[in-house]
Amino acid sequence: MTPEEMMAQACKRLRAAGVEEPRGDAQKLWRVVFPRRYDDCDDLCNGATFEAFFDLVERRAKREPMSHLIGLRDFYNHRFIVSSNALDPRPDTETLVALALEQGFSRVLDLGVGSGCILLSLLAEREAATGVGVDVSEAALEVAHQNRAKLELEHRCDLHVSDWFQSVEGTFDLIVSNPPYIAADEIADLQAEVRLYEPRIALTDEGDGLSHYRKIIAEHDPYLRAGGRLLMEIGPTQGAAVREMMVSSGLYQVAVHPDMDGRDRVVAGRKRT
Ligand SMILES: C[S@@+](CC[C@H](N)C(=O)[O-])C[C@H]1O[C@@H](n2cnc3c(N)ncnc32)[C@H](O)[C@@H]1O
Incomplete structure (x- = not known):
C-alpha cells in the first residue's frame, strides 16, 4: 500500500x-x-x-482521545505526559492557572493534582515557590510524578496520596483545586472520548456535582494562611452555588471568573488577615 x-x-x-x-x-x-x-x-x-x-x-x-494515543498534551507553557490514568488537562483549566499567577505566592497546595498540570505550571512560573499536590488516586499520582520529573521540579514539589485534606500538613498561601464536578446524571451525556477513557473518579462526585466543593470549602481554613487565596475550577452552571459556599465559610473578595469562552470557570476567595 x-x-x-x-x-x-x-x-x-x-x-x-x-x-x-x-x-x-x-x-x-x-x-x-x-x-x-x-x-x-x-x-x-x-x-x-x-x-x-x-x-x-x-x-x-x-474514540480513544488523540492525546492518549500521542501520549502528550500541551497545557499552559509546557507539554505534559498524559494517559488514561489521569484527567487529560483541559484548556479551560488554564484560566485557573492564569488567575493564580496574577498575584504572588510562596507555598501552594493542589487538591486533586491529577496529571500535575496546575501545580507544576504554577511552580514552573514561580522559581522561589514550593508546593504540595495530593490525589486519592495512586494511578493519577504516577502520572504527576512523571510530569514532575519531565519539568525537573522534584526539589520544589511534594506529591502524595490524600483524601482531600486528610494527609495534608502545614499551611499555604495559595490553595487550588479542580475537583470532579460533573453530576452523576450528566455522565451519560458526555462525549465518548471523555465518558469511556477518562477516569470516572476524575469526572464525577457520583452526586449533584457540588459535594467536593462543600467538603473542601468546609475544611480549608486551618490550611490557608491569613490573606491567602483559595481558587477552584467550576462547571459553567456552578458559579452562584460555589460563590455562596465560599462567602458563608468566611472568605472575602469572593468572585466568579470566566474562561476564554466567557463561561463561568473559576471561583476565587481570600482569607481575612
Ligand atoms: C477534575 S480532575 C483534575 C485533575 C487536574 N488537577 C487537572 O486539573 O487536570 C480531579 C482530580 O481529583 C482527584 N480526586 C477525586 N476525589 C478525590 C478525593 N476525595 N481526594 C483527593 N483527590 C480526589 C481525582 O483523582 C482527579 O485526579
Whole structure:
C-alpha cells in the first residue's frame, strides 16, 4: 500500500466511526509512527510501521482521545505526559492557572493534582515557590510524578496520596483545586472520548456535582494562611452555588471568573488577615 492509500483508508475508517476531524487526526497519528510526512514515506509503509499506524487508527475509531494515543498534551507553557490514568488537562483549566499567577505566592497546595498540570505550571512560573499536590488516586499520582520529573521540579514539589485534606500538613498561601464536578446524571451525556477513557473518579462526585466543593470549602481554613487565596475550577452552571459556599465559610473578595469562552470557570476567595 502507498502512503496515500494508507491515509485514504485511515480517513475513511475514522469518518465512518464519526470522528470529527478524520484527516487531521490521521495526519497526527501518522507523525506518531512515521518520522517523515506521509508523502515521503514509501520505503517505510510495510510490516511493523503499517501495523502500528492502523492500530492507532483503530483505537481512534473506538474514540480513544488523540492525546492518549500521542501520549502528550500541551497545557499552559509546557507539554505534559498524559494517559488514561489521569484527567487529560483541559484548556479551560488554564484560566485557573492564569488567575493564580496574577498575584504572588510562596507555598501552594493542589487538591486533586491529577496529571500535575496546575501545580507544576504554577511552580514552573514561580522559581522561589514550593508546593504540595495530593490525589486519592495512586494511578493519577504516577502520572504527576512523571510530569514532575519531565519539568525537573522534584526539589520544589511534594506529591502524595490524600483524601482531600486528610494527609495534608502545614499551611499555604495559595490553595487550588479542580475537583470532579460533573453530576452523576450528566455522565451519560458526555462525549465518548471523555465518558469511556477518562477516569470516572476524575469526572464525577457520583452526586449533584457540588459535594467536593462543600467538603473542601468546609475544611480549608486551618490550611490557608491569613490573606491567602483559595481558587477552584467550576462547571459553567456552578458559579452562584460555589460563590455562596465560599462567602458563608468566611472568605472575602469572593468572585466568579470566566474562561476564554466567557463561561463561568473559576471561583476565587481570600482569607481575612
Ligand atoms: C477534575 S480532575 C483534575 C485533575 C487536574 N488537577 C487537572 O486539573 O487536570 C480531579 C482530580 O481529583 C482527584 N480526586 C477525586 N476525589 C478525590 C478525593 N476525595 N481526594 C483527593 N483527590 C480526589 C481525582 O483523582 C482527579 O485526579
